[in-house]
Amino acid sequence: xxxxxxxxxxxxxxxxxxxxxxxxxxxxxxxxxxxxxxxxxxxxxxxxxxxxxxxxxxxxxxxxxxxxxxxxxxxxxxxxxxxxxxxxxxxxxxxxxxxxxxxxxxxxxxxxxxxxxxxxxxxxxxxxxxxxxxxxxxxxxxxxxxxxxxxxxxxxxxxxxxxxxxxxxxxxxxxxxxxxxxxxx
Numbered sequence: 001x002x003x004x005x006x007x008x009x010x011x012x013x014x015x016x017x018x019x020x021x022x023x024x025x026x027x028x029x030x031x032x033x034x035x036x037x038x039x040x041x042x043x044x045x046x047x048x049x050x051x052x053x054x055x056x057x058x059x060x061x062x063x064x065x066x067x068x069x070x071x072x073x074x075x076x077x078x079x080x081x082x083x084x085x086x087x088x089x090x091x092x093x094x095x096x097x098x099x100x101x102x103x104x105x106x107x108x109x110x111x112x113x114x115x116x117x118x119x120x121x122x123x124x125x126x127x128x129x130x131x132x133x134x135x136x137x138x139x140x141x142x143x144x145x146x147x148x149x150x151x152x153x154x155x156x157x158x159x160x161x162x163x164x165x166x167x168x169x170x171x172x173x174x175x176x177x178x179x180x181x182x183x184x185x
Contacts, residue, residue, distance in 0.1 A: 002032050003183055004051040005167065009174040010118050014040040014049060014105040025051070029081050029177040038062060038164075039140055046118070047071075047161035048169040050183060058184055061164060062140070069105075069163035071113050073122070074154035078108055078131045082152040086135060092147035101148055103134040115160060116174065122157045130157060 008014060014037040025037070038050040038061045047070070052058055060066070063137045086106040092099055107130040122130075128144065131154075135145055146156040155160060162169045165185055172178060 001052065001053040001057070002035075003054070003057070004029070004031065004035070005172060005178045005180060006049050007050045007169060007174050007176050008041050008046055008106075009085065009146040010046050010120060010164055011043060013043055018173075025049075028175050039068070041159075041161060042143060044162065045159040046115075046174065047159075048164055048172070049162055050097060050159070050167065052183075055121055057183065057185070061183070064138045066165045066185070067136050067138055067163070068140065068161060069134060071115075071159035071160045071162050072133050072135055072148050072149060072156050073111060073130050073135060075128070075130060075157055076154050077129050078133050078170050082154055083108065083133070085152045086133075087147055090148055090151040091142070092144065094141050094147075099141060100141055101135070101141075103143065104138075105134070106110060107134050108132070109134055113160070113162075119174075126133075136163075147174050 012023045016024055032053060034053045035051050036050060037059045041049055052060060083106050083119040087103060089101045089103050092101060145159060149156045167183060
């Protein structure tokens with residue numbers, strides 16, 4: 001069964017059909033019939049997305065046994081206290097219902113990652129400092145990381161998934177697709 005890695009760029013949906021005016025992943029490659037994204041990245045998020053035609057593989061990757069790591073640029077200089085709160089789990093809202101996130105791994109990234117500039121500028125430096133954090137989860141609720149960083153006082157400005165299990169984004173450029181024989185899971 002064919003499997004693919006793609007670096008989903010900012011501004012694209014994690015789907016192949018649907019809203020006519022939205023940019024979709026099918027623009028990057030002639031994917032086989034029945035291809036699906038394993039998990040999702042919202043339109044404003046970037047990074048590693050796994051694609052497959054294997055429904056069982058999709059279920060395995062989306063399970064709570066598989067880590068997903070994100071690099072997150074936040075507004076302000078993330079404090080040790082905020083990192084500790086993220087690590088312990090925070091209360092967020094999911095579709096109007098309170099939800100306590102599971103404990104996770106979180107750490108500041110210094111130096112910041114060397115990603116190419118986003119196609120749409122995030123903001124001006126005159127609006128104050130930003131910082132980068134790594135957050136590793138095994139769950140994936142709706143806009144969870146954005147809600148977690150906001151809950152500890154540091155809204156997300158840019159979000160990039162860099163790893164799923166042992167598969168890394170590495171040097172895959174935005175929009176680049178790589179076919180792989182196996183995800184190794």
